[in-house]
Amino acid sequence: MTDVIAGATENLSDEESSKIERRIISFIQKEIQDKSIVLTRATRREDVAIDSIDVVNVVFAIEEEFDVEIELTPDARFDTVGELVDTLIRFIPEEKRTC
């Protein structure tokens, strides 16, 4: 999975990158069932029990927010929140990442 997402945010400045990442993480944060967990890029999937329903809800929320199509199946593999974030950001055109 890592090779697929490599370089997803390489064209963005540090500030822009962290801003879009924070927004994506906030969408994931809203869907997870244990609200006491504060997500970071390093949070491991098994520690927050993100399942296929959560993923499909996150995908829908991001599609609505950014008006994009995200070709990601609910069973997509990722080990950390950062990997999921990077995968999702790939589907958001650069001009929309700062809005």
Added chain:
Amino acid sequence: MTNPSLDVTGRGIVSSLGHSVEDFARATFEGRSAISTIETPGFSLRFGNGAPIRDFEPAAHFDDRTISMLDRFAQFATVAARQAWAESGIGACDVDPTRIAVVIGTANSGIDILDVGFRRIFKTDSRIPPLTIPQTMGSAPASRIAREIGARGPVFGVTSACASAAHAMLVGASMIRSGLVDVALVGGTDSCFSEGYLRAWDALRVVSGDTCRPFSIGRKGLIVGEGAAMLVLERAGRAAARGARPVARLLGGGTSSDAGDLVAPDPKGMELAIRSALDDAGIEASAIDYVNAHGTGTVANDRAEAAAIRAVFGDREEQVPVSSTKSMVGHSMGASGAIEAIATIAAIEHGIVPPTLNYLGPDPDVGIDPTPDVARPARIDVALSNSFAFGGLNVSLVFGRAEG
């Protein structure tokens, strides 16, 4: 031959007259009405009144994720089922999970999420919620309830328009009688106030422009309601064995088909269902102390149902008391049979015939006693509850006082 009766050990309800059996029963005895002006933002209807559930807060019962998976009708059903299961007192070790059935009736299935989806598709060509399919499923309430109570036996939804809940109760009872299961959680649910659904009823022109006046002169049609109600049925004697007291008995039920018109009722089909129910319960018509009618308030239903009631009970010296719960909560479609079963059991339990509201006077085409406006005290040992659906699908159930 008389079939064995079943114990009713749990009840639950989400209605426009309360979200507990106690509140709902008290409201029916007091003759309170939930029918009032409905809001129709951005569209207009020929009718202006309904009986929606105005105080149901999903967040009070479910977390956000669960709400995203359950359409409103499934939420109503689950909340009612939790009450029923709690009242039954059935614990985790009291029954083999593979011998618990869940059978839930619905006329509409997930119509609210369909409304949302179709509006997005056809009006704005936009995305629809990802969990639309599981939310629309008519079997979704049964699946959710099975998950919550751990039922691993026969679990499914049934549909027969306005008799859906009654068919569900009869199917659950039949599975217990046949030996397939020991416990059945049964009932019905429907959510009825989406724009598309209201406009569809408007098109049919059977909704009253004022209020619901079952069996009355001057009645103008039904009033749309909604809700859910559930019963827990058990093989007779199981509850006593674990020290629980049943709340009533289901003595029997009958079902019939008019094999006729899709909307026009047939008194012969209704009569057949009532007679089948009496036969199944092993009782004579004279044993019935109260009839909770289908009583929609349409000219055709009430005339046909009254004819069926007269045909079965007409040779009694005193008229059997009849009343219609729909005069208070409107027509809750696939839930109505279960909501009215709760009203019927409450009438038996408290010895009160609930009234039919909004009565203007006798209709010469009706000729029954609809208990106008004010409840009456009465000893009620055995009562009949009718559900007669569009499409000529009829169910009558006979409930009796709990033994002991």
